[in-house]
Amino acid sequence: MSATVHHIGRKGPPSLDPIMSLVAQDMNAVNSVILDRMQSDIPLIPELAGHLIAGGGKRMRPMLTLACAKLLDYPGTRHHKLAAAVEFIHTATLLHDDVVDGSDLRRGKTTANLVFGNPATVLVGDFLFSRSFELMVEDGSLKVLKILSGASAVIAEGEVDQLTAQRKIDTSEERYLDIIGAKTAALFAAACRISAVVAERNEEDELALDAYGRNLGIAFQLVDDAIDYVSDEETMGKGVGDDFRDGKVTLPVILAYARGNEEERKFWQDAIIGHRTSDADLAHATDLMRAHGTIDDTLERARHFGQRAIDAIAGFGSGKAKSALIETVEFAIARAF
Template identity: 80%
Template sequence: MNPSRPPSLDAMLGLVASDMNAVNQVILARMQSEIPLIPELAGHLIAGGGKRMRPMLTLASARLLDYTGSRHHKLAAAVEFIHTATLLHDDVVDGSGMRRGRRTANIIWGNPASVLVGDFLFSRSFELMVEEGSLKVLRILSNASAVIAEGEVNQLTAQRRIDLGEDRYLEIIGAKTAALFAAACRIAAVVAERDETAELALDSYGRNLGIAFQLVDDAIDYASDGATMGKDAGDDFRDGKVTLPVILAYARGSESEKAFWREAIAGHRVSDEDLAHATQLLRDSGAIADTMARARLYGQRAIDAIGGFHASAAKAAMVEAVEFAVARAY
C-alpha cells in the first residue's frame, strides 16, 4: 500500500467493479414487487449510499481464490438483502431517525412498513440461496441470520445495563455484526470448491474485520460528528447502549464518574451537555484510544487470517479494506 495516502476501499471497489454491477442488477430485480411500497421503501435504503461492504467481501474473497464463475453474484445479493433487512428492523428497535446521513425508512413510512419490508427482503435472500443450489451455502447464511437475530436480542436485554461486561459486549458484536462479515467471506470458498482450510481462513478474516469495524463505530459515535458517522452523533449514549468505550471508562472512573455513567445509561442524562461530559470522560480515561487500539488488534488478526494465500491484487485489496475500516476514525 502507498504510505503517502490514507487507506481506502478504492482498490477493492476497482477489483470487483464488474462483479458488483452484476450483483446490483440482481438486487434491483429482486427488490421489485407489484406492491409499490416495497421497492419504494427498500430502494430508499439500498440506494442510500452504503458501501455494499458485505457483498463486496464475497466478491473479493472469490477473486482471492481465483474463482472465475458467476455463482457468487446471487449470493452476494442475498448477503446484502440480509444486511438491509436487519438495518430496517434495527432502526425500528432503536427508534433511529438517521442512517447514512438520511432519514430512516421508519421515520418516513412508519414502523409497520419497515418491519414488513425487512421481512420481504429476508425472504428474497433465502429465495436467492435456494436458487443457487448449495446446501452448504444455505446452512452458512441461514445460521448467520439466526446468530444476528440472537445478537440483536442479546443487545436488547443488555440495554441500559451499566454492569455489562466486556465479554458479553464482544459476544453481542460478534453475533450482530461479525457473523455476517464472516459468512459473506466464507461462502466464496464453498462456491469456489475450496477445502475447509480456505473456508475457515476467510471466516476468520471476515469475523475479525467485523469486530474491528464495530469497535471503530462504537468509538466514533463519541469521537466524531454526524456527518462522519452518517447517523446522529451520540445515538448510542442517548439509547443507553453500553459499548466498549463506556465499559472501559466506567471501570476506570471515580465514584462520582461512575454515578454519572449509571444515571446516563439509565436515561437520566441525555442533554448535549451530558453527551459532551461523557465524551470528555471517555477521552480522559483513554477509553476511546484503547477501543481503537483493540480495533487495530482485531484488524491485524483479520490480515493474518489470509496470510497463507498467495500474493495478488485481491489479497492486497482485502488487507487495505481492513486498514480502511480501522482508519475511519482519523
C-alpha cells in the first residue's frame, strides 16, 4: 500500500479520546494486571504505589503498546502484561525522579516522597521495576526482554546525564536532545516496538514503530519543557517553573542564553546556578524567552519531531488505529496551545 502523508495542524483541537476508545477493553485487562502486580504483603508498597498509579495519569505509554498492536491486527493477549510492564517502568522512574528533583507535585497531587519519605519512595520504585521484569520474563520472549531492559538502562543513563548537566548553562542543544531522547523517548519507542515483536512482524515494522514512539517522545518532552514556563499548575499537574528553580537547562533556556546580550546571559548564568529563583526572576526569564521567541521555537521543533513520528507510520494501512496514533501525536503538541 502506498504511504499516505499526513501533516500536523490540519483540523480542530485533537484529543486522546480516539486512542482511549480504541484500547478501552484492552486497557481494562492491563489495569487488572497493574492492580494485581502492585500488591504485596507489605502494606506500604501498594499504598505508596497506588498513590501515584491511581493519581490520574493518562497511561499514554501502555496505551501506545495496545494501539500499536491494534495497528498490526494482533489478535492475542501477550501485550496486556507487557503494557503493564511498561507502566511499571514509567511509574518507577517517576518515583525516583521526584526524589532526585525534590518535587512537590505530580499529576496535581502531593508527590509520594513528601507523603511517605524518600527512602520508601525509592524502594517502592525498585519494587515496581522488579515487577516489570517479572512480567517480561513471563512473556518468554528474549527479544521483548532485550528491548524493554535496554530501554530501562537508557532511561537511567539519561537521568544521570541530566543530573550531570544540571546547573550548566553551557549545555548544548545536541546534548539536551540526547538527554530527552534517553530519559523520555526511549520508553515511548520500546512501548511501541514490542507490539511488532508480539505480532511477529518483520524488523522493518519494528523499526517504524520504534521511530514513531521515539519521535513522539521527543516531541512530548519538548512541549513539557516549553509549558513549564507558560502554563499553570492546574494544567501541568506540577509546580510552574520547577525546571527553572531546579537549574535544568532545557531547550527554551539554551536558545534564550544563545540569543541574549551580555546582561541577559549574566542573568541566565546566575539563575541556572541557583542565585535567581524568585517569582520575579521566573517572570523575567519568561519575558526573555518570549522576547527571543525561544518558546515558539521549542514548540516548532516539537512539531518537527511530531511530523517525523507521523511519517514513520505512513506505510501502515489506514484505519482507526492509525488515525488514533496520529491524533495522539497532535494532542501531545496541542497541549501547549
